[in-house]
Amino acid sequence: MIAWIEVAVAADRVLIVADEFLAMEYLADQCRTLENLEARLVPQNRLPADLSSHRAVVVYIHRGLDTNAEQAFIRYTRAGGRLVVLHHSISSAKRKNPDWFPFLGIELPQGDVNQGGYKWIEPATIQIVNLAPDHFITTNKVQWPTRVPYRRENAGSEENLPGMVLEGSEAYLNHTFAGSRTLLLGLRYQDPETGRVWMQDRAGWIRRAGQGWIVYFQPGHSIRDFQQPAYTRLILNAILYRP
Structure with a gap:
């Protein structure tokens, strides 16, 4: 009985690793309130020696990613863990990390944005759409508040997809x-100066890594993004999902 209780507790344990804490305190509270998950918040220089007892590790690191934390996240995931990577945990500050982007399967090209170069824009009003209408992460208890006109990359016609609008956020282009990966979310962003509309199928995805899984969500610029119930529910679903 004692062993079973220990396993059950471990299955409900979430570690949130951050260098900005207000939004993550809110997320931790939502984990406890909505799904009865034991959520602990730590900076990256205070990681537990062993991450394997956690059902999921959530990463929300804006500035530099410490090498020790980078390697701990990679080991944990490849050994069977669930790594939920949020917002600026993929950003230009991580280019100096030798293993992070190859592990995530991501590149941030240099150069002009109109020629395919990476760019971040803030503040920005962004629209996020559901690209996976049959997936647990994008459907379980998610109440999408609006519909968004969206054309998938390499697709012909525009659709009105379930989505959300996040004001005062940040666009990553x-x-x-x-x-390979499974696409979950798309980004729609209109440049207020030029009027150009960007629609990219890259705002949320899930990918296998060794024996574990990586889930990425692009929103998360401030606590306001997390206070959109649909977005917080997506993160909770990423933690709960059983492939």
Whole structure:
């Protein structure tokens, strides 16, 4: 009985690793309130020696990613863990990490944004759409608040997809994939100066890594993004999902 209780507790344990804490305190509270998950928040220089007892590890690191944390996340995931990577955990500050982007299967090309170069824009009003209407992560208890006109990359016609609008957020353009994954979310962003509309199928995805899984969500610029119930529910679903 004692062993069973220990396993059950471990299955409900979530570690949130961050260098900005207000939004993550809110997310931790939502984990506890909505799904009765034991959520612990730590900076990256105070990681537990062993991450394997956690059902999921959520990464929300804006500035530099410490090498020790980078390697701990990679080992944990490849050994069977669930790594939920949020917002600026994929950003230009991580280019100096030798293994992070290859592990995630992501490239941030240099150069002009109109020629495929990576660019971040903030503040920005962004629209996020559901590209996977049959997937647990994008459907379980998710109440999409609006419909968004969206044309999938390499597709002909525009659709009105379930989505959400996040104001005062941040747009990331031209994330480039290296390797396969399942697409979950798309980004629609209109440049207020030029009027150009960007629609990219890169705002959320799930990917196998060794014996574990990586889930990425692009929103998360501030606590306001997480206060959109549909977005917080997506993150909770990523933690709960059983492939």
